[in-house]
Amino acid sequence: ITPRRNCLQHELMEALQMLKFSLRYGVSTLNFMAGTSKSDEIQALEGISRDNSTLPDDILTYLTHLMGNMGI
Known part of the structure; x- marks a missing residue:
């Protein structure tokens, strides 16, 4: 440099x-417009929604992990 x-x-x-x-x-x-079509945005939002609505298999372990990260 x-x-x-x-x-x-x-x-x-x-x-x-x-x-x-x-x-x-x-x-x-x-191409700065790649991935900005309406269908691409809908797919991205559906993926986020799907990820946010899934629950972990072991709730107690998940809650323990969350409380540990928050310092509780």
């Missing part, structure tokens, strides 16, 4: 390197 680029944050430098690599090796265009 040159001194001029030394002031860039680590995450920004990594993102720029990934962008440079994708442009150099085969990805000629970036």
Whole structure:
């Protein structure tokens, strides 16, 4: 990294390197709309809803784990 680029944050430098690599090796265009269709959003929301509505098999162990994380 040159001194001029030394002031860039680590995450920004990594993102720029990934962008440079994708442009150099085969990805000629970036599609920022990929995955934003209505059906994609519905699938994502259904997945979140499904994950939130499932209960663990052993409730007592789950509650003990939660209370341990909260410091109770």
